[in-house]
Amino acid sequence: xxxxxxxxxxxxxxxxxxxxxxxxxxxxxxxxxxxxxxxxxxxxxxxxxxxxxxxxxxxxxxxxxxxxxxxxxxxxxxxxxxxxxxxxxxxxxxxxxxxxxxxxxxxxxxxxxx
Amino acid sequence: xxxxxxxxxxxxxxxxxxxxxxxxxxxxxxxxxxxxxxxxxxxxxxxxxxxxxxxxxxxxxxxxxxxxxxxxxxxxxxxxxxxxxxxxxxxxxxxxxxxxxxxxxxxxxxxxxx
Amino acid sequence: xxxxxxxxxxxxxxxxxxxxxxxxxxxxxxxxxxxxxxxxxxxxxxxxxxxxxxxxxxxxxxxxxxxxxxxxxxxxxxxxxxxxxxxxxxxxxxxxxxxxxxxxxxxxxxxxxx
Amino acid sequence: xxxxxxxxxxxxxxxxxxxxxxxxxxxxxxxxxxxxxxxxxxxxxxxxxxxxxxxxxxxxxxxxxxxxxxxxxxxxxxxxxxxxxxxxxxxxxxxxxxxxxxxxxxxxxxxxxx
Amino acid sequence: xxxxxxxxxxxxxxxxxxxxxxxxxxxxxxxxxxxxxxxxxxxxxxxxxxxxxxxxxxxxxxxxxxxxxxxxxxxxxxxxxxxxxxxxxxxxxxxxxxxxxxxxxxxxxxxxxx
Amino acid sequence: xxxxxxxxxxxxxxxxxxxxxxxxxxxxxxxxxxxxxxxxxxxxxxxxxxxxxxxxxxxxxxxxxxxxxxxxxxxxxxxxxxxxxxxxxxxxxxxxxxxxxxxxxxxxxxxxxx
Numbered sequence: 305x306x307x308x309x310x311x312x313x314x315x316x317x318x319x320x321x322x323x324x325x326x327x328x329x330x331x332x333x334x335x336x337x338x339x340x341x342x343x344x345x346x347x348x349x350x351x352x353x354x355x356x357x358x359x360x361x362x363x364x365x366x367x368x369x370x371x372x373x374x375x376x377x378x379x380x381x382x383x384x385x386x387x388x389x390x391x392x393x394x395x396x397x398x399x400x401x402x403x404x405x406x407x408x409x410x411x412x413x414x415x416x417x418x
Numbered sequence: 419x420x421x422x423x424x425x426x427x428x429x430x431x432x433x434x435x436x437x438x439x440x441x442x443x444x445x446x447x448x449x450x451x452x453x454x455x456x457x458x459x460x461x462x463x464x465x466x467x468x469x470x471x472x473x474x475x476x477x478x479x480x481x482x483x484x485x486x487x488x489x490x491x492x493x494x495x496x497x498x499x500x501x502x503x504x505x506x507x508x509x510x511x512x513x514x515x516x517x518x519x520x521x522x523x524x525x526x527x528x529x530x531x532x
Numbered sequence: 533x534x535x536x537x538x539x540x541x542x543x544x545x546x547x548x549x550x551x552x553x554x555x556x557x558x559x560x561x562x563x564x565x566x567x568x569x570x571x572x573x574x575x576x577x578x579x580x581x582x583x584x585x586x587x588x589x590x591x592x593x594x595x596x597x598x599x600x601x602x603x604x605x606x607x608x609x610x611x612x613x614x615x616x617x618x619x620x621x622x623x624x625x626x627x628x629x630x631x632x633x634x635x636x637x638x639x640x641x642x643x644x645x646x
Numbered sequence: 647x648x649x650x651x652x653x654x655x656x657x658x659x660x661x662x663x664x665x666x667x668x669x670x671x672x673x674x675x676x677x678x679x680x681x682x683x684x685x686x687x688x689x690x691x692x693x694x695x696x697x698x699x700x701x702x703x704x705x706x707x708x709x710x711x712x713x714x715x716x717x718x719x720x721x722x723x724x725x726x727x728x729x730x731x732x733x734x735x736x737x738x739x740x741x742x743x744x745x746x747x748x749x750x751x752x753x754x755x756x757x758x759x760x
Numbered sequence: 761x762x763x764x765x766x767x768x769x770x771x772x773x774x775x776x777x778x779x780x781x782x783x784x785x786x787x788x789x790x791x792x793x794x795x796x797x798x799x800x801x802x803x804x805x806x807x808x809x810x811x812x813x814x815x816x817x818x819x820x821x822x823x824x825x826x827x828x829x830x831x832x833x834x835x836x837x838x839x840x841x842x843x844x845x846x847x848x849x850x851x852x853x854x855x856x857x858x859x860x861x862x863x864x865x866x867x868x869x870x871x872x873x874x
Numbered sequence: 875x876x877x878x879x880x881x882x883x884x885x886x887x888x889x890x891x892x893x894x895x896x897x898x899x900x901x902x903x904x905x906x907x908x909x910x911x912x913x914x915x916x917x918x919x920x921x922x923x924x925x926x927x928x929x930x931x932x933x934x935x936x937x938x939x940x941x942x943x944x945x946x947x948x949x950x951x952x953x954x955x956x957x958x959x960x961x962x963x964x965x966x967x968x969x970x971x972x973x974x975x976x977x978x979x980x981x982x983x984x985x986x987x988x
Contacts, residue, residue, distance in 0.1 A: 749890025
């Protein structure tokens with residue numbers, strides 16, 4: 305994934321969010337709001353929470369979620385060595401079925417750190 | 419997803435079904451047949467069963483299955499408000515890992531209700 | 533599962549909820565609150581939402597969640613024929629790996645309808 | 647798991663099957679019937695199919711299913727060395743989250759081969 | 761999937777592997793190495809192990825993994841009838857949510873056996 | 875879960891590990907060894923890696939894995955406030971289907987911090 309592909313992903317994501325939030329359902333809106341507040345600073349710092357979000361996204365095998373959390377992890381200052389170790393934990397817990405997502409993460413990380 | 423994209427999905431789906439059913443395996447054929455009869459009218463009406471299929475597809479995170487059941491739900495008369503509530507249940511049970519699929523569902527629904 | 537076992541399950545559930553809500557984490561509290569409001573009446577009636585919760589719980593294979601939603605479904609007036617059809621949809625979508633949970637559901641349902 | 651525990655498991659399984667099949671739902675009955683015929687001899691022999699069922703049950707992490715297929719694998723003549731290799735494939739594909747189920751399988755296998 | 765699409769998949773896979781292995785993490789390297797040795801000949805022959813990998817990949821619903829193991833199964837001499845039976849076991853265990861992946865497998869198999 | 879129950883869990887775990895490692899399979903032994911080294915100190919400290927293991931175990935819904943990583947997290951110095959925030963991330967990502975495991979974690983944590 306190069307930078308252009310990453311920006312296209314972000315545009316699709318925003319269009320999808322807009323469609324999802326164009327709703328009368330208060331539950332959907334509250335759910336989406338809670339999803340933001342969970343990653344805020346507290347007893348754990350934001351960077352650690354983003355690592356948790358990354359590994360959870362990898363073992364549950366969601367590339368969109370991986371890309372989002374990888375970007376946030378880089379913004380919070382995690383470097384390649386730390387992120388590779390998080391990826392290794394996700395591979396170990398989730399098994400070889402996670403490998404295609406680890407490949408995806410490695411390519412996204414190349415684009416983000418380029 | 420616009421209407422053209424939805425029709426392309428349906429063509430890929432039919433080609434795949436044709437390839438899958440080009441088989442000597444009676445078990446595959448019986449499995450595919452049973453998958454149709456399960457959603458027929460009975461103690462529960464067809465519309466309710468399609469809602470069940472939609473939510474099951476969302477928490478198990480299969481976009482092709484979501485698109486199929488969304489289309490069937492709309493054909494059975496469910497409107498946007500009802501489908502948004504079904505989506506909210508799926509988000510709640512399945513968590514934020516389902517959000518990319520809820521985005522996908524919201525975009526498909528736009529195309530279906532357009 | 534007989535009635536005594538069902539009541540023991542409910543007591544364990546309440547003790548667990550009390551321990552989980554004994555927390556400074558606002559996110560946990562809001563999450564647990566949202567989980568209740570999602571199943572309230574709206575564009576879909578409560579009984580339909582409980583069926584959705586049941587099938588989602590079955591395909592994701594959580595016996596505690598199955599028992600909770602089965603009890604709520606019976607309280608909302610669903611009978612054995614309707615619940616068996618919901619179980620059949622869950623089996624079809626989730627596959628034979630769901631069978632042990634369908635057995636569990638059938639035994640819980642015996643206790644609930646006894 | 648010793649032999650007494652294994653027999654208790656089989657009795658619970660039969661009671662659950664009886665409750666599940668005490669139904670008007672033709673779909674449940676056909677689903678349960680198809681689950682038997684899938685493992686019959688064909689282009690693949692029964693022993694190989696049972697190995698496939700075992701590994702599928704392990705990566706999807708269902709102890710009841712693991713116990714059932716382990717017993718069938720032993721009946722079909724697979725020894726400890728072969729079953730350990732099947733377990734190793736399941737661990738590799740499914741990751742360390744499968745370890746508790748691999749422990750369970752190892753203990754069941756001790757009882758079965760005793 | 762035609763032959764050109766299959767070769768494009770293999771190129772993406774190699775680029776991803778190269779990115780993933782461009783790391784200081786010994787754990788990632790050992791994990792990737794172990795993933796190869798698990799499928800080597802032993803008490804079970806390589807062909808049987810590849811069938812196990814195929815069915816595990818199908819019930820866990822990973823198209824990239826399915827394509828890889830299908831190719832290896834064909835290289836090890838499994839024909840369409842045997843592979844269709846493996847697919848039928850995966851459908852039965854994993855349920856209708858696996859159908860889109862069974863369609864994918866059937867199309868890949870057409871390209872591989874063409 | 876009280877302390878006696880936690881110790882019983884650890885004994886079952888050790889007996890299972892002994893049975894699993896009583897094998898000729900080098901792959902099983904290497905897999906179990908790699909599972910230990912992944913959590914060692916490196917670019918990420920041990921405490922952070924155990925938090926990653928905890929959240930991965932929660933979203934994949936494995937109580938034995940949750941208990942193991944909770945104990946390790948407490949040994950590495952994480953307190954209730956930090957662990958509750960990790961639990962909140964797991965609930966958010968994994969959804970309400972994780973609630974029974976969050977209850978389990980809360981009860982285990984009571985026993986560990988008692």
